[in-house]
Amino acid sequence: MKKYYFKEKFFKITDKYWIMDENNDKAFYLDQDFTFFGYRSRVFDKDMKEAFKVERKILSFLPTYFVDLKDGSQMTIKSRLSFLRRKVDIETDFGTINLKGSIWDYNFDISLDGKKIGEISKVFFAMTDQYELRVLDEDYTEAMLALVICLNNIKDSEAAAAANSANN
Secondary structure, X not given: OEEEEEEOOOOOOOOEEEEEEOOOOEEEEEEEOOOOOOOEEEEEEOOOOEEEEEEEOOOOOOOEEEEEEXXXXXXXXXXXXXXXXXXXXXXXXXXXXXXXXXXXXXXXXXXXXXXXXXXXXXXXXXXXXXXXXXXXXXHHHHHHHHHHHHHHHHXXXXXXXXXXXXXX
């Protein structure tokens, strides 16, 4: 089992930060592009070689993301409507990954074709969004990293929409 930690910066226009491993070593680097619409980022390994790209579809009812992995495989990440639980489906070249979360969206299980391959936990009391990813099957590390990044963007977008509607 391997662990990765995501910690956003407090003041930011775009996300640019290191994803650390359980030894507090730099494992991956997230570099989000500045865009007025949608979301686009690249993730690099510790040697600064591109590992994968994430792009959000601009026009869709529910958040949809496209991920291009370095091995040429692709993923489509889609949020689904669900009562009291967040559900996200990920279609990949290697199977269907499911994400199921608690009512408050702080803990998630990740499964591939019914087999649990990882877990995501969000730090409850923190000034910025912070996540811990526990990878149970290291063959899918990059796919799960992309999933955490998309999940964080979904939550950021929902928070921005809620703040916007409260101001109107």
